[in-house]
Amino acid sequence: MVIESVADEGRTFEPHAAFVQQARISSKEEYDALYKRSMDDPEGFWGELAAQELHWFKPWDKVLQWDEPTVQWFAGGQLNISYNCLDRHLTGARRHKAALVWEGEPGDSVTLTYAQLHHQVCLFANTLKKLGVEKGDRVAIYLPMIPEAAVAMLACARIGAVHSVVFGGFSAESLKGRLVDAGVKVVITADGGWRRGSIVPLKANVDKAVQGTAVESVLVVRRTAQKIDWHEERDYWWHELQQTVSAICPAEPMDSEDMLFILYTSGTTGKPKGVVHTTGGYNLYTHITSQWLFDLKDTDLYWCTADVGWITGHSYTVYGPLSNGATSFMYEGAPNFPDNGRFWQLIEKYGINILYTAPTAIRAFMKWGEDWPGRYDLSSLRLLGTVGEPINPEAWMWYSEVIGAGKGPTPAPIVDTWWMTETGGHMLATFPGAHTMRPGCAGLPFPGVEADVVDREGNPVPVGEGGYLVIKRPWPSMIRTVYGNPDRYRQNYWEQVPGVFFSGDGAVKGENGYFKVLGRVDDVLSVSGHRLGTMEIESALVSHPMVAEAAVVGKPDDIKGEAICAYVTLNEADQDQSQEELIQVLKKHVVAQIGAIARPDEIHFTEQLPKTRSGKIMRRLLRSIASGEEIAGDMSTLEDRSVLDKLRGS
Ligand code: PRX
Numbered sequence: 001m002v003i004e005s006v007a008d009e010g011r012t013f014e015p016h017a018a019f020v021q022q023a024r025i026s027s028k029e030e031y032d033a034l035y036k037r038s039m040d041d042p043e044g045f046w047g048e049l050a051a052q053e054l055h056w057f058k059p060w061d062k063v064l065q066w067d068e069p070t071v072q073w074f075a076g077g078q079l080n081i082s083y084n085c086l087d088r089h090l091t092g093a094r095r096h097k098a099a100l101v102w103e104g105e106p107g108d109s110v111t112l113t114y115a116q117l118h119h120q121v122c123l124f125a126n127t128l129k130k131l132g133v134e135k136g137d138r139v140a141i142y143l144p145m146i147p148e149a150a151v152a153m154l155a156c157a158r159i160g161a162v163h164s165v166v167f168g169g170f171s172a173e174s175l176k177g178r179l180v181d182a183g184v185k186v187v188i189t190a191d192g193g194w195r196r197g198s199i200v201p202l203k204a205n206v207d208k209a210v211q212g213t214a215v216e217s218v219l220v221v222r223r224t225a226q227k228i229d230w231h232e233e234r235d236y237w238w239h240e241l242q243q244t245v246s247a248i249c250p251a252e253p254m255d256s257e258d259m260l261f262i263l264y265t266s267g268t269t270g271k272p273k274g275v276v277h278t279t280g281g282y283n284l285y286t287h288i289t290s291q292w293l294f295d296l297k298d299t300d301l302y303w304c305t306a307d308v309g310w311i312t313g314h315s316y317t318v319y320g321p322l323s324n325g326a327t328s329f330m331y332e333g334a335p336n337f338p339d340n341g342r343f344w345q346l347i348e349k350y351g352i353n354i355l356y357t358a359p360t361a362i363r364a365f366m367k368w369g370e371d372w373p374g375r376y377d378l379s380s381l382r383l384l385g386t387v388g389e390p391i392n393p394e395a396w397m398w399y400s401e402v403i404g405a406g407k408g409p410t411p412a413p414i415v416d417t418w419w420m421t422e423t424g425g426h427m428l429a430t431f432p433g434a435h436t437m438r439p440g441c442a443g444l445p446f447p448g449v450e451a452d453v454v455d456r457e458g459n460p461v462p463v464g465e466g467g468y469l470v471i472k473r474p475w476p477s478m479i480r481t482v483y484g485n486p487d488r489y490r491q492n493y494w495e496q497v498p499g500v501f502f503s504g505d506g507a508v509k510g511e512n513g514y515f516k517v518l519g520r521v522d523d524v525l526s527v528s529g530h531r532l533g534t535m536e537i538e539s540a541l542v543s544h545p546m547v548a549e550a551a552v553v554g555k556p557d558d559i560k561g562e563a564i565c566a567y568v569t570l571n572e573a574d575q576d577q578s579q580e581e582l583i584q585v586l587k588k589h590v591v592a593q594i595g596a597i598a599r600p601d602e603i604h605f606t607e608q609l610p611k612t613r614s615g616k617i618m619r620r621l622l623r624s625i626a627s628g629e630e631i632a633g634d635m636s637t638l639e640d641r642s643v644l645d646k647l648r649g650s
Contacts, residue, residue: 011393013400013437018410019382023295023433031434031444038447046448046476050074050284053291054323055088057253060280064474069494071474072257073281080251081260081283082125082158085322086118087251094298098327101301101350102147105194105333110147114325117151119247124148124155126245127238131186131217135160135252138262140184140215141308142166142175142202144193145332148221148238149308150318152188157260157279160252164262164274167309168193168200170595172208174272178264179213181274182483186217188238192224196334203228210234256280262483263311265421266531267492268523270539274483275311275421281476282315282424283323289426289446290320293415294354295383295433303329304356304385305343310530311421312387315477316356320425335361340368344376355403356385358529362395363559370402378403383432385415388529389561390517396439418442418517420503421531422493424477427451428515441514448475453509458497466518469507470500523619525554525562530597534619537564537600540593544586546570551609551617552600555626563601565626567609567647579605602626606647612637622647 020026025034038045043063050056050063060077089095099117103109112120133139139161143149149165156163164182166175179187189206192199206218207229218231221238254260260279264272290296294316302321306312321328329352335343343365346352365373384404386396396414404412414437418428428451430436430443445451453467454460461467478501482489496502506518520526523534534552541550549569554562568586577585583603591599610618618638624631625647635641 011439013439015413015433015435015437016410019413020433023431025292025295025431026433028434031431031447034447035445039450042448042473046073046284049288050077050280053287054079054084054280054284060256066474068499069490071478071480073278073284073474073476074256077256077280078253079256079280079283080158080254081279081319081323082121082154083251084283084287085154085319086114086121089114089325090118094325097298097325099322100147100150100328100330102330103332103346103350104146105197105331105337112147117154120147120151121154121158122247122249123242123245124151124238125158125249126247127219127241128155128161128186129159129249130241130245131219131236133159133161133186136162136259137186138162138164138182138184140164140166140175140179140182140187142168142187142189142206143221143308144168144190144195144200144202144223145307145313145330146190146193146221146223147330148188148190150322150328150330153261153308153314153318154322158249158251160254160258162259162261164264165309165314166264167307167595168202169307169309169597171592172205173593174595175205176209176211176213177271178274179209179215181264181271182262184213184215186219187215188219188221190221190223191228192226194224194333196337199224199226207231254279257480259480261314263314263421265311266524266533266536268533268535270533270535272533272536273485273488273492276480276483277424277477278480281478283319285425285475285477286315286320287323290316290326291324292431293417293426293429293446294356294385296321296324296326296354298325300353300382301327301329301350301380302354302356303331303347303352305331305335305358305361306356306387311424312356315425335364336368339372340365341372341375344373344378347378347381348376351380353380354383354385355381356387358388359386359391359395360389360528360559360561362386362391362399366395366398367559373402381412382410383415384412385417387417387419389526390442390519391416391440393439400439413437416442418505418515422479422503423471423475424479427471427475428517438512438514441510441516443515444513445515451515452500453507453515454497454500456497458500463509463511466506466508468497468521469503469505469515469517470497471503472500474501525552525564527554527562527564527597528560532564532594532598536594537566537590537598540590540598541566541568541586543593544589546572546582547586549609549617551619551622553619553623553626555602555623557601564598565602565604565622566600567604567606567622569606569609604647606643608640608643608646610643610647611639613639
């Protein structure tokens with residue numbers, strides 16, 4: 001991506017006085033004081049919060065130990081995130097408060113109070129133990145968005161097993177890659193899940209994926225009751241096994257730096273990387289960001305629409321809200337099933353107060369029209385959040401005016417949150433009761449986060465100019481390593497720009513200290529807010545026998561943010577197949593290799609790809625061709641200029 005400086009859009013909005021009055025952090029001065037303290041005395045700042053906000057079995061010896069790139073937060077301390085999300089809420093008024101409110105796509109619903117969720121988690125944890133799962137073992141979770149997904153995560157955390165949640169939209173092949181990389185012992189799945197009226201064949205995918213891996217058992221949750229293949233020696237029904245175990249399962253004291261989970265995310269190489277998060281810092285950071293940025297109150301019904309297969313679902317559907325004793329809403333299915341009004345119908349039906357979703361969803365709602373939200377009472381909404389990609393000011397305004405403004409007693413502020421799988425929690429945002437909102441700008445650093453925009457050498461770039469978004473000191477929920485690949489961790493994050501955490505995003509910092517995030521500067525695409533590596537899709541394409549070479553680039557798309565555009569050179573083509581048939585074959589192949597989210601929007605066949613004299617594909621030129629732009633910049637290294645003319649004609 002070419003980083004350019006971007007003029008400030010200029011429009012600003014203040015949170016409504018009635019919101020400010022009851023907000024947890026309700027003035028800029030309050031934020032400034034928190035931020036200053038966090039910079040001047042990070043150990044005091046985080047140590048006090050950790051003592052005040054979390055339960056510890058054993059206090060820590062040292063708040064922060066930083067030996068780049070290795071960080072330890074609260075070393076020597078012991079805690080359990082499942083205890084913090086459950087047990088400690090059982091002794092007071094929250095005992096019978098709803099922890100999870102869930103609705104399935106067909107319209108069925110479940111509410112689990114804290115006491116009930118605790119009970120379910122203990123049963124699940126003992127079931128895992130019965131299957132031989134021990135502290136440190138890796139357990140994969142490949143489930144639909146059903147309460148059992150949260151239960152399974154908390155059950156793993158309770159016994160010290162490391163979970164690796166795999167989004168149900170990923171294919172058997174993708175799942176297998178993750179099972180192998182993480183050395184998974186047990187897979188938790190369901191007979192299927194509902195998505196847009198159809199059943200996602202999760203168990204069938206698991207059957208394919210586990211072949212040739214170290215997986216010993218598959219625990220199956222009954223969801224759709226469809227017929228599935230059964231392997232007696234390996235498969236177990238959750239509803240059967242839970243009958244055979246005790247409901248008493250004390251939370252295992254975990255060292256603060258014990259691994260909590262591995263979550264795979266796309267990078268610049270063909271293989272997704274296993275981002276490792278640990279216990280104490282992650283618990284504290286997701287807890288406090290949830291509390292302050294969503295202004296969480298005990299009376300709120302809070303809905304983060306992300307699937308638990310992504311980091312947003314981990315941090316802000318499960319761990320952050322539950323650690324605060326909040327009520328978290330979950331929905332299983334698609335936003336347009338049975339019609340385009342489903343989200344608004346859910347908000348009205350349940351009286352949801354806080355909605356956290358992605359710009360790609362907002363742009364789809366805009367396209368579907370104001371009529372849909374107009375049919376429902378959205379007056380319960382008091383705060384709106386956004387995450388996943390830069391939000392264009394038009395979408396921001398629509399979200400504010402059509403969904404948030406004036407519908408309830410107080411117009412809802414919008415909290416844009418910039419962060420990533422690797423950061424574990426929100427990094428840049430505006431405090432809803434303290435800050436001016438600037439559509440299109442992610443906002444200011446959260447206390448403890450020292451963010452900057454720099455050049456490749458690490459020199460800060462002047463205000464208003466584009467550069468690399470970096471973080472200059474460790475924060476509690478920082479990625480600890482790439483699972484099984486510490487070199488990749490160091491090279492990817494700490495050596496791109498010397499001595500600072502490299503996010504991979506470009507940004508501009510304004511006079512006012514606000515950051516505007518421009519998007520990725522590497523070969524990572526953001527498709528409907530989901531991260532996909534171009535190399536990953538290219539590898540999938542070239543794994544088809546007919547494909548010789550492939551280059552994948554992003555192309556701006558009104559709804560998805562970026563569309564996937566592939567340029568392919570073929571080995572001997574099958575003469576009987578038309579070009580259109582071939583395109584369909586290759587699209588299907590990519591879906592089978594990675595999942596439907598990676599299906600190319602466009603495939604162009606070409607005899608040659610534009611390459612440098614040393615053989616590197618010049619994706620920059622392909623990006624310009626894909627988006628119909630003038631080709632600019634240096635072309636002196638291009639080996640054969642005639643390739644460009646042919647490509648333009650393709
Ligand atoms: O490019 C940024 C974009 O999403 C990337 C991280 O993707 P992932 O690890 O999948 O996590 C997504 C959910 C946290 C970032 O590198 N991104 C995320 N939030 C924003 C954003 N870009 C602009 N504004 C945001 N609020």
